[in-house]
Amino acid sequence: MTGEDENVSITIEPTVRVETRRQPIPPPERLERIFNIVNLDAIYGSKPALEGVTMEIYKNLVTAIIGPSGCGKSTYIRCLNRMNDLIPGFTQTGTISYHGQDICGKDVDPVAVRRHIGMVFQRPNPFPKSIFDNVAWGVKVLGMKDDVAGRVERALTQAALWDEVKDRLKASALSLSGGQQQRLCIARAIAVEPDVVLMDEPASALDPIATQAIEQLMHELKSEYTFVIVTHNMQQAARVADMTAFFSISRGDEGHRFGQLVEYDATEKIFTAPSDRRTEDYVTGRFG
């Protein structure tokens, strides 16, 4: 062990070099805006979590949200489908328009919003039902009664799970491994044909092979869906995302901490030539 220390030493390079599967982003005028977020503030009780976030999210791209713990990444994507409504004491100001439609208003039905904007969570959370029913339940409840079996098969195939489970669709979803459970949750989310899929650190509880499977399927599905992914893992953002937003923790005048959007640009630019000093410190590993 002692003699070989030089061989395992790690050098931090100024830029993270990772292989990507990205194609060049189309020119801005050809990008369709799906979300337009203006001056979003989010507050838990009296504790501000996010201040002044303004950004646009584009259709059929993968947008990654990176940043240190506590910078409000999860809070932010949970604003995008009104998931924070469930938390007592949560309030937000600013506007989020989705296809030009404000989704924060009092007259907007959060259930209808979530119907179009699905979500995959940090920990796999399959229903305690069979593999088939996990995917079929949402489909049936939401009234897509025609060809349920076909929809289930398509969703499981898209989530790269069909071959592994096709012979045991009646088995409990809880008998699957963590990575399979998470792909099942993705299949469940896409089976109801959402427009956007929000992913809150979908691979943080998974091993590298399962992580790779999920990144692969995001890459393959982005022609049909728009993905917004929160990740702790910068390499993952570099691999899967077209656009990357870096959030950081700032201190206000009264010393309170809140999350803030620091920089938002093409992934390539964020990782190779960031314009903000804080982004550079973060992506090169000097901070966070």
Next chain:
Amino acid sequence: MSSHGINPADLRAVNLPRRRAVNRGMEAIATLAALTAVAILVVVVWSVARRAAGALDLNLLTKDPVPFAFGPVEQGLANAFAGSLVLVGLATLMALPVGILVAVYLTEFAQPTVRTTVSLALDVLNGIPAIVIGIFVFGLIVVGRGQSGWAGAFALACLMLPLVARATMEVLLLVPGSLREASLGLGVPRWRTTLSIVLPQTIGGIVTGAILAVARVAGETAPLLFTSSIVGTQTSWNPFHALQSIPVAIFELSESPDPQDHARAWAAAFVLLLFILFTSLGARWLATRSRRKLGASR
């Protein structure tokens, strides 16, 4: 003192023999207290069983009592068993749905402040003496209309409600929030999530709570004295009339001058005891089973 080493004298226990003796003494007292609790149960069951033995036969369950019987007559307490069945059954039908709805409202929909306030109210309701509930129902229903099975069942339901609601709340709180999020994240409405995802997880716990509540009220006498105790000796299943019940029958027979009546009271008490014992054990078994199922589903 100023040296950094530890003085061996600091580590030596002070008064060790005395502390050991106190420890042993306290342990003995605590063990004795625990044994006393078990002993009380054993003595109660045994003494009831011993006195019940004489009158414990099938007639107890199948024959009605014969008033002013002289000498050995085949008689039982069928009317009391039938009445208890109707009273407790109706009370369960009233308390169970309301209790479950209260629990669902508090855990799934209510604001935290409302939840704490109503939970406290349920605990207070649970602490109200049964006789007070009896007087309340007497004033509310019995005065002017007379006693009836409905009045008795309503009084028992008032006692069951907080038990059912609290037990249901406990299991609902065990259902992981991630499961609710999974369903809501699909765009499924809140009510549908509660009905199809949350509640099915808790059926075992709800049944357990209901069984324990039944076991508890099956032995209640006080609320029935006011509401359903002026009865004949015929078996009746009609809740529009006052119905005899086991606890009230035990109370009345124990005041009789006839030693045969005393024996039947003991026998009825023994049957009631067995019923409560077995339902409690059954409920415990169900509870551990459903808890294990919930634990596995996270």
